[in-house]
Amino acid sequence: MIITQKKPIEELMAMIGDAKRIGIVGCSSCATACATGGEKEIKALKDYLEAHGKTVVVTGVAEYCCMNLGVRGTLKPFQNQNLDCVVGMSCGDGVQVIANNINVPVYPSNNTMFLGEAKKLGLFEEACHLCGNCVLGTTGGICPISRCAKSLVNGPCGGAKNGKCEVNPENDCAWVLIYNRLKGLNQLEKLSQTREDKGYQDVAYPRTVNIRGKK
Ligand code: SF4
Numbered sequence: 666m667i668i669t670q671k672k673p674i675e676e677l678m679a680m681i682g683d684a685k686r687i688g689i690v691g692c693s694s695c696a697t698a699c700a701t702g703g704e705k706e707i708k709a710l711k712d713y714l715e716a717h718g719k720t721v722v723v724t725g726v727a728e729y730c731c732m733n734l735g736v737r738g739t740l741k742p743f744q745n746q747n748l749d750c751v752v753g754m755s756c757g758d759g760v761q762v763i764a765n766n767i768n769v770p771v772y773p774s775n776n777t778m779f780l781g782e783a784k785k786l787g788l789f790e791e792a793c794h795l796c797g798n799c800v801l802g803t804t805g806g807i808c809p810i811s812r813c814a815k816s817l818v819n820g821p822c823g824g825a826k827n828g829k830c831e832v833n834p835e836n837d838c839a840w841v842l843i844y845n846r847l848k849g850l851n852q853l854e855k856l857s858q859t860r861e862d863k864g865y866q867d868v869a870y871p872r873t874v875n876i877r878g879k880k
Pocket residue numbers: 792793794795796797798799800801808809810811
């Protein structure tokens with residue numbers, strides 16, 4: 666899931682500026698799980714804005730703010746409302762989808778942090794940097810790009826102490842984890858396998874994946 670955190674409210678208010686008539690769009694998937702864009706957070710923002718002289722004309726929650734069709738439907742009641750702006754309570758992708766579907770300024774209430782897993786309620790860990798060439802098959806299912814502070818594909822760097830990363834000793838060294846996992850899987854030979862550098866210079870943004878018409 667995409668992990669988001671609320672921006673400081675002052676930052677959002679500075680974006681909103683003197684806009685008066687405001688719409689709010691939340692997202693019922695990742696942002697709801699992160700408590701940054703569900704019904705509860707929408708109500709809290711609405712109350713705050715109205716206590717600060719704004720009029721929240723309309724609110725809505727898209728099932729997935731990253732999906733164009735659903736967002737278009739969610740935004741139907743927002744059109745022709747003479748809104749001055751819309752606040753998108755989703756990840757940055759969702760805010761862009763909202764902005765593509767309504768012709769007023771759209772402001773993000775959240776910072777988009779990373780793609781990660783919910784370890785338990787309210788605890789999220791970074792898990793994937795979307796590198797476009799997954800090496801998990803050779804690393805025991807542990808991502809060296811997102812879990813190693815130096816994103817080493819052929820680690821370790823040699824600086825780990827007691828299994829902890831030299832960059833941030835609060836974190837386990839990803840390559841110690843990879844070693845232990847591969848050992849447990851009886852696949853230690855994979856450790857000496859050379860993985861190609863990621864070659865990020867070859868990645869041309871924005872990337873597109875098109876599976877339409879492919880079966
Ligand atoms: S190697 Fe890591 S960053 Fe790359 S796709 Fe796999 S999980 Fe994501």
